[in-house]
Amino acid sequence: MENQEYSVGLDIGTTKIVAIVGRRNAHGKIEILGVGKAKSLGVHKGIVNNISQTINSIKTAVAEAQSSAGVPIHKVTVGIAGKHIRSLQHSDYIMREHPDRYITEDDIEKLKDQVKKLVMLPGEEIIHVLPQEYKVDSEGEIQEPVGMHGKRLEANFHVVVGQMGSIRNIARCVREAGLEMEALTLEPLASSEAVLTKEEKEAGVAIVDIGGGTTDIAIFKDNIIRHTCVIPYGGGIITDDIKEGCSIIEKHAEQLKVKFGSSVPELEKDSTYVTIPGLHGRPDKEISLKVLAQIINARVEEILEMVNTELKAYGAFEQKKKLIAGIVLTGGGSNLRNLRQLANYTTGFDSRIGFANEYVANDKNQYLKGPEFATSIGLLMESLKIRDKRVLPTEEEIIEEAVAKAEPVAQPTAEAEKPQPVQRIEEAAKPKEENRRSKPTFGQSLMDKVKKFFEEVEE
Structure with a gap:
């Protein structure tokens, strides 16, 4: 398979690094060839803070993607986020x-x-x-x-x-992982490509991508990007709150959040508990799901209030700038139960969960359906756009080709096939106007004849 036939999106996130290989099929949809995933060990809140660990994580994800796709990976389109944006x-x-x-x-x-x-x-x-x-x-x-x-x-x-330093660090990690960075794309723009429709962008919509370390926002109106920003809080800080609030280890806090977490405490029963195994023979710990929801709710409300502040900064509550399509929640953090209802209440806008599988043709097992893959698929789509732009002829090339086809081609004659002297070629190349000017006028001819006559008399 030629390298030009497929593209690669590389999402360097706070919690995971994902490489997705894909190509566009005959119907314009994306056919996924392979996916690679690795735990992100050297990234904090979207910023690389350990070069060697990040390089190793990238290599692991890319190797898995290469193995599942059966193709070599050389160029990647990379996402960038972080509070410095x-x-x-x-x-x-x-x-x-x-x-x-x-x-x-x-x-x-x-x-x-x-x-x-x-x-x-x-x-x-x-x-x-x-x-x-x-x-x-x-x-x-x-x-x-x-x-x-x-x-x-x-x-x-x-x-x-x-920040130049953060951009250079990402570029270095990609380069030292043996890859070439085809493009660097802001992550909320990539996510918007994967989960938003053209109608939503026209009506006015805000995409809120809740990742592991950051919450990325992009606002569209009249099919135009109007506002972007990055909030330095994501799903990771919710896990930290659960760990501190329930006095448990991070692994158990993450499992609690994913399996039993809820954004609205009022919807949880007081009598429902979950048991966490004790460490090294210590007694098990029982945690109330209502208390768990209260811990989650406090942090999620804070994040949504920050989102609200950005919406107000754009002017989303003005009639002319109103977001008719509301909010689209995506990213791994949007998997929290009842998050959509809390977002509706906090912001006053209707919201939905954005899934990235709408543009994917062959996701039969629904592996990529999760909103946590929105950025990865968006980066793949951006890479395919770059490849298509490079492959497709420009408007000028199309016009030139059409003109060339329309012009009749003269058949060479036997005389034309003979090699011509250099002097004759040079003469033929001169414009007819110049040849006409080189001919002597009547006055010049008369003077030449008179001059020649006197020269003969002297002889």
């Missing part, structure tokens, strides 16, 4: 040299490159430059300017910025 709005423009020619992708890339030269705070680097709306000359609110004519091309941009 921030976003800003910026407007910029370029003046086109040839306004009589229509706007192409090259003009848009030139405008993006100009935005990438923005001066950031010390130690920061631009990750994404995302166009929102374009303006060509005096015409505004243009979604797609390619093909239009104009002198001034202007756009509003959503710029995503991150």
